Amino acid sequence: MPLFISSLNSGSNGNCYYIGNEQEAVLIDVGISCRQTETRFRRLGLSLETVKAIFISHEHTDHISGLAQLAGKYKIPVFITVKTLRNSRLLLQGFPVNPFFGNEPVQIGGLRITAFPKHHDAADPHSFMISDQDTNVGVFTDIGLPCERLVHHFSQCHAAFLEANYDDEMLERGRYPYFLKQRIRGGKGHLSNQQALELFIRHKPAYMSHVLLSHLSKDNNNPDLLRELFRPHVDRTELIVASRFEETPVFRISAN
Template sequence: MQLFITSLNSGSNGNCYYVGNEREAVLIDAGISCRETERRMERLGLSLQTVKAIFVSHEHSDHIRGIPQLAKKHQIPVFITPGTLNNSGLPQTGFPLRPLRAYEPVWIGELCITAFPKHHDASDPHSFLVAGRDTKVGVFTDIGAPCEHLIHHFKQCHAAFLEANYDEDMLEKGRYPYFLKNRIRGGKGHLSNQQALDLFKTHKPAFMSHVLLSHLSKDNNCPQLTKDLFSLHRDTTEVIVASRFEETPVYAVCA
């Protein structure tokens, strides 16, 4: 089955990732406003009527800020773990809420969405694998360190949104206070370019057609530097940097 993917926004100012087929789609996180989500999807020729669910990775505001208005206006079910919901501050009325549990597949039409745990400084954080029959797309951001869960799922992906948050030298020499630098690189913060590249080089399957480098830091990374770094090792994989200011094009992915 062919899947269509785009990053509607990616960064500490808001994260929202779209994965769908020709009939139904899901959003992974909704950290930009309802209006911006609508505008960006319309520019891409995508309809919110096809979005049948929102899946929440964790409770940080850049991943959930747009949910209350978006889910209420369009009556989109929100799949969220109890731990994340309890710490999110999200309203528990006005739109459908559905429980989310690790390794329990959720079927949205012909899409199968599986959540699995990740390392991040949140109450109950999860990454996602979205499958349309044999075609699989991973959403792997806000990860403090690569773990066996991540490696196992990354090896299956025909496309992936993969965090490459910071350049180690830029972070070390930058203006952030010491405690924040340690939070970012301390194992429950974010993946560095080098950590993401090591995963990419070592575990990328030969059939991966697209990697969308995601959640780049505004202050501690450079989009061109990151793209150049991965392009050296891309083989037949298209390397895209997901912007923190605008949507990417829609990419078609198939097994």
């Protein structure tokens, strides 16, 4: 079965990713307001009534700020780890809240969502693989380093939201204080352009049709620079740089 995907917003100002089949969909994170989410769904021709679950990767504000309002208004079940919920300080009422566990798939209609732990400076951070039969889409952002688990899942993806947060030189020369630079590049922060490219070159399956480079830093990255870095290596994979200001188109992803 094909999957349909879009980045509704991607960056430190808010993250929200849509993955669905023809009957149901899930959101990974809701870091933009309910009104922004509704507006972007409307522009894409999507319906929030098809969203059957929201999965939360970790408790940082740019991943949860719109969660309670959206889930409350549309009565959408939320899947979140116990540690993430405890550290989020969110008051989640009026809709189902379900714990999930790493490496234990959750079935939402025809969608199978598998979370796995990642390196990030949060209480219990996870990445996600969303599958419908043989079609796989990965959501891999806020990653300090490309661990074996990430390599394993990335190498099975027909499409992936892949973090490319910063350019090494821009970060080094930029205005951020030293402690923040070390937090970003210190193994539990974010994935650099070069790290993302190395993962892409070494482990991209031949059948990957789309890669959506995600969570770009406003101050330490440049979309044009990133496109130029990846373009010689994409082969037949469509390259999209997800915006921190607007949604991407909806892309159809299929194993066939």
